[in-house]
């Protein structure tokens with residue numbers, strides 16, 4: 039029975055992308071149950087974007103039909119969004135509601151990101167939403183009715199470590215949504231952006247089961263039901279919402295009143311520094327939905343008294359790249375850096391040489407690089423080739439292809455996204471390794487007020503420009519500990535680009551030079567708020583912009599999922615910014631804060647993590663586990679195991695002492711000593727002692743091995759006892775160090791080892807941040823400055839991991855790409871202990887036997903790559919490191935071996 043007040047969607051046609059599981063499925067079932075005709079779109083791919091399976095959508099359609107609802111399936115990728123919309127219009131003759139929900143993840147830090155990781159995420163989240171919305175738009179306009187919900191994410195709103203691609207796409211959808219709202223207003227088309235948090239196959243790898251249960255997608259559905267209902271108030275179109283676990287709220291932009299300074303040639307970075315507290319003072323802040331009035335500000339600024347200079351800010355010795363530096367704002371930035379002592383690389387397709395010459399003529403140092411930013415690697419290569427380093431990047435290059443959304447073409451969309459967003463990524467990605475190595479970098483990415491607030495005719499530009507902010511916020515986090523600062527600036531000035539939208543007289547007055555001091559200050563070493571900021575500037579005015587969030591409404595978790603009617607009734611509270619309870623969230627954990635609090639208030643919360651409760655729980659468990667011995671584990675082996683192990687370290691059929699049991703010198707390679715530890719029983723379970731333990735995110739971090747007797751038997755029964763030594767809290771990871779002692783069956787000591795596992799995502803439990811000094815087991819050996827005394831390289835066979843695993847470490851990370859991809863590796867990686875064994879082999883090949891050896895696994899090795907071991911003989915030790923020849927990256931660091939045979943009982947010294 040339908041009650042009169044019930045919210046219904048009868049005769050509405052709803053398209054849900056990614057509706058095969060999780061949130062999308064929950065939406066589809068809900069709308070069908072409330073009378074809508076639903077297009078269930080799902081490609082049925084893996085969560086990282088591979089594969090396809092039509093049964094996923096079919097299953098949801100069947101479920102809807104069994105319940106008496108109406109639905110059809112669509113199996114298209116959102117990249118072919120027009121086909122999804124065609125499915126709706128062909129089956130039902132219209133489309134009323136579009137929920138852009140489909141998504142995939144490719145989490146990886148910028149350091150390790152491949153172009154494919156970037157492109158795939160942008161293609162699915164952003165291009166996908168563009169394609170579906172663009173195809174639905176003419177229908178919406180014709181009907182004078184349309185509702186769009188774009189799925190954003192707290193990772194995008196606040197930036198999240200390891201999600202530069204995803205954050206870019208997700209914040210791009212905010213600028214896109216705001217523009218749709220502006221353009222759709224007069225056609226009764228309303229668009230909103232939603233950052234939901236819910237349990238899904240994407241979160242299953244990182245959340246504990248209790249959290250998964252409490253974050254059921256059903257909790258998000260009622261708000262979406264309200265956002266796409268015909269009753270949604272017009273003023274909420276363009277709004278950004280959060281929903282999770284019974285908590286619902288709304289976000290908006292908050293802008294400081296800022297500092298207004300006299301715009302003349304004395305407006306320098308040091309002058310701005312003196313007023314910085316005003317820039318970041320949010321007292322009496324504004325909450326704009328559009329650009330600040332540039333001409334009004336300019337008039338006021340011109341009346342101000344002369345600027346008072348501070349200590350000059352200089353960039354002597356620094357190398358600066360300004361993209362799009364041939365004209366307008368970029369030219370002003372480049373010239374200012376040149377004047378302040380930097381070596382400037384002016385990048386632009388046109389006029390770059392002219393600006394470089396201007397700088398040189400004024401006594402500065404500059405070159406021009408006339409390449410598209412889409413070839414960012416070549417641009418940066420040129421910078422480094424010329425000046426040997428790159429300290430500062432200003433990603434300023436841009437183009438405009440303004441067009442009303444209804445008429446925007448794929449070409450216009452793609453060109454703008456590629457130059458602004460992909461160009462910024464490409465240049466930054468290329469500069470990043472240099473900045474990491476230098477432990478120094480300053481990046482300013484240029485956004486736009488059209489992006490932040492959305493702008494009519496600029497759906498492409500607004501998406502690109504907010505995407506840049508999501509990207510910047512993420513890499514600001516990733517770069518923080520390497521002294522790489524990343525900020526975003528939305529400038530406003532008269533340039534060739536704004537000439538199309540502003541009268542010429544205004545263009546002349548709004549000089550780019552009035553923005554440039556901010557760029558320079560953010561790239562200096564003295565900016566009081568060094569990284570992660572978002573600023574607006576123009577006309578001598580400089581302000582900071584951040585999120586403000588309404589406190590929203592919490593529906594008690596114990597009472598179950600609220601009805602859509604209840605959420606609609608609460609809408610004025612959900613969107614109330616003025617009740618004195620609004621906050622300014624900055625991180626993804628701020629994003630989930632109220633939802634988690636809501637769960638914790640429920641009676642079911644006993645098992646759910648609250649920071650202190652959880653911390654105490656883990657710290658207690660770790661304390662209880664440390665020192666306790668596991669049961670001695672018996673390991674019986676024969677010459678076959680020895681041969682298999684040796685083969686797993688690349689022994690060939692001609693290495694008879696390693697592969698032929700009848701050879702008089704037949705022996706295991708000495709690192710065989712680690713093999714009995716693979717099957718030994720630990721007195722603890724990692725999932726118990728660590729928060730968020732996910733085996734896919736575990737990597738071998740360090741290994742120490744000491745041989746206690748020699749030779750190593752070629753067969754026999756050994757006993758191994760392990761214990762937990764320590765668990766170190768590295769914030770983003772936990773390092774778990776385990777010791778293992780192996781004896782013969784009769785108790786004769788054979789080996790002692792310590793292994794450290796590096797488990798990403800399991801830190802922040804309040805544990806000690808620093809490892810204990812465990813002498814040789816933790817020695818941080820550094821190679822001497824001279825060239826290595828010996829180098830041995832060895833190309834690993836492509837099937838090496840497949841062989842090595844048969845010696846006992848059957849971790850799927852080394853064989854199963856579906857598993858390894860969750861940890862960020864496209865293909866299964868080589869066992870750390872295989873690399874260790876190979877390098878150890880190289881040491882003994884050059885310097886004879888060793889009795890103790892230690893390495894840190896500094897980088898991954900892929901089967902088939904060549905391991906190059908560089909060695910330095912120092913007294914009784916060999917300090918070594920290993921690199922991957924193909925990438926030049928270090929894979930073993932802090933490594934050393936103590937030469938000689940075991941005996942004497944003295945402690946190893948590495």
Ligand SMILES: CCCCCCC[C@@H](O)CC(=O)SCCNC(=O)CCNC(=O)[C@H](O)C(C)(C)COP(=O)(O)OP(=O)(O)OC[C@H]1O[C@@H](n2cnc3c(N)ncnc32)[C@H](O)[C@@H]1OP(=O)(O)O
Pocket residue numbers: 736737738739740768773774775776793794795796807808847849851867868869870871894895896897898899
């Ligand atoms: C109980 C033992 C069981 C072992 C089971 C093993 C099972 C096997 O099947 C698994 C494997 O074989 S995995 C393959 C081998 N290992 C690898 O390939 C890892 C390569 N290393 C990396 O990728 C990074 O160094 C990485 C990801 C490890 C670190 O990189 P980043 O996140 O960039 O860290 P960084 O910023 O450099 O440093 C953060 C803090 O952590 C410390 N640290 C870094 N590398 C470490 C490492 N390898 N081991 C231990 N600690 C390490 C740093 O000192 C730093 O600490 P602080 O902040 O205090 O300076």
